[in-house]
Amino acid sequence: MNPALLFKQMLANRKARAGMIIFGLFVLVSLVGPWLVQDPTAFTAVPHQSPSWEHWFGTTGQGQDVFAQTIVGTRVTLAVGCATGFLVVLLGAVIGGIAGYLGGRTDDLLSLLINVFLVMPGLPLMVVLAAWLPPGPMTILSVLVLTGWAWNARVLRAQTLSLAQRDFVLAAKVSGESTLRIVTAEILPNMLSLMTSSFIGATIYAIGAQVGLEFLGLGDISKVTWGTNLYWASNDSALLLGSWWTFVPTGFCIALLGFGLTLINFGVDEIANPQLATESRWARKLKNRATADGSTPVVAGGVR
Amino acid sequence: MNRSIEYLLRRLGFYALAAWVAITLNFLIPRMMPGDPAQIMFARFKGEMSPSAIAALRETFGITDAPIWQQYFTYLRHLLSGDMGVSVSNFPEPVVSVIATGLSWSIFLAGSALIISFILGTSLGALAAWRRGGLLDSIAPPLLALLGAFPYFWMAMLALFIFGFGLGWFPLWHAYPEGTSPGLNLPFILGAFYHAALPAATMIIASLGGWMLAMRNTMVGILGSDYITYARARGLAPRRVLIRYAARNALLPNITGFGMALGFVLGGALLTEIIFSYPGQGYLLIQAVRAQDYPLMQGLFLTITLAVLGANWLVDIVTLMLDPRTRR
């Protein structure tokens, strides 16, 4: 499968299409949003104001406009999320691919490394790493890549391992094709949908972890991101003072973006396993008939 | 039985290796960073700490002028004797004693939330797969996927805002009521459950969807297998097929998944503790971050890692008991 074909199929899939529309909306906001709103760091108004016509999402404890902060915060959050997702899958594909393709000793060692990183609790490790490094988006990015690659390496290793045993790859090996050609022409095209869903999964993870780290105050708190928005909300005692508008919009944005990405992944899953889509289709059609008892349904005339 | 013990020992060896990697990372991270680690570590406390105290801390962390391998052995020796240094924000309390007070609260809160959410999630997933296309199967997965997309700690903020500050149904902070003394007395125990209820509920809601979807998908695969058809063909009651043949078998890979997701879910739990000012590891973590208390941060990283490794070993034992194939 090539990327263009996958994209076409994703457009045709209901779930993936809905997810891509949500994702596209956020990308658009992150690109043009900052020019359309006022300066998110300017102390323009009375602090802790509830939403009004002037300030749609109210103001922060410092008198900044929450709407502007939410819009502007999209850019860095999304950029760091996608970049992390990409790098995590790249690293996972390289390490998992080498382990799965070469097998033997190399595989044993790399698998051990993967498993050790998998079992290590991510957040505390991220905190220790981020605390020592100078604060900023680059630090967050490298910390997230370092702690997040193992899961994808595991998944992609398993896939490479099974592909490397398939007839068409064995045939290519026997006929003396170069390793580079086998990997690029035979193996990678068959991993496309898995790598796409891995990328999306890693991006969801990266956005969540990034927001968490910044919420802890480990990001650059002078930058406007969704995570620092929540950091300031909690620092300015939003809960105590009842200024819910300082944290609710950001939370909804994170959830909506995450949900959109999850929808894309559901769609990609259905494209990779057409069985899933059929299943939900016949499950809907047979809903009122006995399916739970596992007996063969009797449907005179069939289901069209 | 010999094989089982061999398997468990092999897993124990793996966890020991993982623990060693964590310990070594803890040693290497400060030394790989630009600048003098001791300078960074104690920068904030220069004026407040006597030079002899700083020298003692340098000694504990092995940050001396000795060659690096010698520093490493000094560090290991201290760790083995249970010395993780002194918390700079709680000076002069040792890190170990600071952490010890919070550890049991974390295990109580995160542990019970995790177990409840796993049991509830897998049961719902099993039912959704069993009645595929039914009401539960159509509504719950997308709804829980949406709920799961909210960050844990954000859900905690909202829950605390609505049910704590707004409605006043739940306590706003801490792990037990003021005026009760920790111990085996009823007011304290009831109070502890009351304080844990809201944070636990937010964690359960945020993580339920993941368990449910995973279980649903494994179940769907297993329901198509021959031994399910065969169990039904033998006229077994549907409940029996569901529980003993489908759910039980689908549980096995999910228990392994439970072990692997432990570290990840724990991260969310730590952040939730912060919102509720719950005196566990997460609360200590944010204190350490705010006070730039590096020894405490590193100590937390190590204890949490060891706890996760221990929990994983327990998961291995459970898998072994449930799956005869691993007993070979």
Added chain:
Amino acid sequence: MSLLQVENLMVDYLTPDGALRAVDGVSFELKRGEILGLVGESGSGKSTAAMAAMRILGPPALITGGEVLFDGRDVLRMSAEQLRRWHWREISIVMQSALNALNPVLTMQEHFLDTIAAHRPELSNAEMLTRAAELLKMVDIDPRHLNSYPHELSGGMRQRVVIALALTLNPPLLIMDEPTTALDVVVEREILKRVLQLQKEMGFAILFITHDLSLLLEFATRLGVLYAGRLVAIGPTEIFRQGGIHPYTQGLLQAVPQLRGKREAFKSIPGSPPSLKKPPNGCRFHPRCPLVEERCRKEQPVLKHVQHGHQVACHVRT
């Protein structure tokens, strides 16, 4: 009255590309105590037909037409609970792979107890255990294996256990779906011998499904041949022993190596079975048939009597 009567059965599989007819108008009947063999290549619909008639094939398989009567009762109108009570008391099945049919995390004993308890809940645990041990002895397995897990037994032993399980409630009909395909010839012979002995003692009927026609020639009372979802020939085994009438049957018989008698050239049928997605028009065998005529390409042949209760669906032979 026949024990099992299947009339014009249609079974569809729902696939991403629409419905696919795996069994297309198959009819056969089975009398008490007789052995009916169903033979065909993989994908011919023989297992699907039997399992759908028993109603144990879950979605995406659907019965879209026909009639199934068991002892005069309408199987296609049975409720879930009626099916549950009918299963195993009156009809049981030995599935192709015992390894896949047994739950890997349960012992043999648990399999037996679950089965007995489902139908005879009034029995005590000790009575159920006695019965389980007795059943294992019937298939020459030491009852100490009751505590074994499936992976701890050999392939032959597992298959014997599954046969014992099928006999748990003395049903009048046993479906055996390729019961010995996965085994080596020596073990296959031993197991078949035992099954036939038990069949004589207990008197149950067998619906025996296999791709191995030579095996059926030895013991089946009657035989049916399926090709691409359709029944092309059915009748007493004797006619098949003499070489058959339908060209496909004849092809299958020539592909059987002769151990005794004169050595003949060993021939296989050229070509391969058609895809069910796009079956050929007319007679589905016509692209591979040596006797093909113009009519075979257009008209679908129906089963017609030729001799001694032998029916074939062939334009040329009828």
